[in-house]
Amino acid sequence: MILIGIYGMIKSYQEWKSHDEPVRRLAFTLMVSFVLFGILGGLTVFLMMFINPDFWVVEAIVVTSGYLLLANESLSMLEKLRSPERRAGKKVRCALPVAGIVKSREEAITLLKAVAVYTGLPILVIGREHPDEWKSKTGIEPDEYIWLTRVEHKKAVSPSSLHVLSGKVIGFIRENPGSVIYIEGIEYMLFYSDFKAVAKFLFSIRDVAMMEDAHVLILANEDTLTPEQMAILKKEFEDVDVEKVLEKMIGPALFGAIPSRKRRELNASTEGSEERGRAGEEEAEEAQPLRREEATEEGR
Numbered sequence: 001m002i003l004i005g006i007y008g009m010i011k012s013y014q015e016w017k018s019h020d021e022p023v024r025r026l027a028f029t030l031m032v033s034f035v036l037f038g039i040l041g042g043l044t045v046f047l048m049m050f051i052n053p054d055f056w057v058v059e060a061i062v063v064t065s066g067y068l069l070l071a072n073e074s075l076s077m078l079e080k081l082r083s084p085e086r087r088a089g090k091k092v093r094c095a096l097p098v099a100g101i102v103k104s105r106e107e108a109i110t111l112l113k114a115v116a117v118y119t120g121l122p123i124l125v126i127g128r129e130h131p132d133e134w135k136s137k138t139g140i141e142p143d144e145y146i147w148l149t150r151v152e153h154k155k156a157v158s159p160s161s162l163h164v165l166s167g168k169v170i171g172f173i174r175e176n177p178g179s180v181i182y183i184e185g186i187e188y189m190l191f192y193s194d195f196k197a198v199a200k201f202l203f204s205i206r207d208v209a210m211m212e213d214a215h216v217l218i219l220a221n222e223d224t225l226t227p228e229q230m231a232i233l234k235k236e237f238e239d240v241d242v243e244k245v246l247e248k249m250i251g252p253a254l255f256g257a258i259p260s261r262k263r264r265e266l267n268a269s270t271e272g273s274e275e276r277g278r279a280g281e282e283e284a285e286e287a288q289p290l291r292r293e294e295a296t297e298e299g300r
Contacts, residue, residue: 001045005038029069036066094119095248096180096215099206100240101233103221107242108182109138111217114249115180116140122176124169128185131155144172148185159185160192162201170208177212181205184219195229203236 012031016024044059094115102108115121123142127134131145146168147156157165173179183205189198202218209216217240220233 001038001042003038005034005040005042008034008038026074033066033070036062036069041066094121094178094180094215095245096217097238097240098210098214099216099218099237101218101220101237102240102242103219105184105219107240108184108217108219109140110242111240111245112138112140112142112180112182114246118250122172122179124172124176124179124181126165126169126181126183126185128188142182143176143179148188158192159189162189162193162197166201166204169205173205173208173212173214177214179212179214181209181214181216182219183216186218186220187224195232199229199232202233206236 009031012027012034016027016031040062041059044055044062047055048059096111096115102111112123112125115123122144123140124144124146125134125140125142126146126148128148129137131147134145135141145155146165147153148159148165149156150158150160157168169181173181183202186198186202189201202216206216208214216237218233218237220230220237222230225233
């Protein structure tokens with residue numbers, strides 16, 4: 001029991017170091033359970049056999065504690081890994097297309113915030129910024145973040161390794177049906193691979209998302225891609241109407257705190273322009289008789 005406990009504790013510690021939450025927490029719980037079950041349990045058995053049988057009380061406490069700790073954490077982990085649709089007992093309204101294009105990062109962040117708050121669907125982000133910097137700038141903490149860089153980092157994938165990137169994304173989609181994948185940095189991939197390879201990467205993810213009821217959102221516009229490249233992408237990815245998606249996802253009553261403000265600002269500026277235009281017309285009409293009088297006086 002002691003040898004098994006020591007072996008299990010070492011293996012659990014190695015897994016604890018190599019994973020992020022929530023697997024990290026499960027590995028820690030398993031490590032503590034091996035200590036209780038194996039090491040302390042084995043020691044109390046030794047004490048019962050060679051010193052005093054009354055140590056069975058300690059044995060019962062240690063083994064029961066280890067069992068309850070491991071069972072509780074395992075059940076909690078299973079609950080967390082359950083898909084949001086089943087956890088809620090109903091289908092979540094995401095309203096995002098299977099494959100969509102957004103033309104600005106602001107639109108993408110607005111959509112991702114709505115997904116995080118109103119659907120609870122798992123989110124994977126592929127970005128060019130350091131994971132901590134991306135979270136601090138956007139205020140979103142995705143379930144998984146892949147840093148697109150050649151720098152050595154546990155969350156990094158080289159932009160030239162599209163096969164590695166594809167494997168990670170497809171694995172996430174299959175483990176999290178209904179999830180949302182957001183990809184920015186396509187222009188950075190094009191520094192290391194030709195457009196044909198990048199397009200194949202995006203299309204393969206799109207096909208898997210379709211089978212798993214997931215959603216792929218990419219950031220792409222004419223400033224970073226040629227018209228021909230955009231035309232190819234738009235055959236597989238549709239333009240996302242942010243306001244319509246938010247209205248379907250959130251509902252008319254709560255729709256669009258951010259877009260609404262923008263609409264109010266736009267309406268205010270439009271009304272101001274119209275008022276200035278009407279004022280200009282009135283001033284022009286008032287000025288016409290004065291100009292006629294001035295012209296008459298000059299003629300005289």
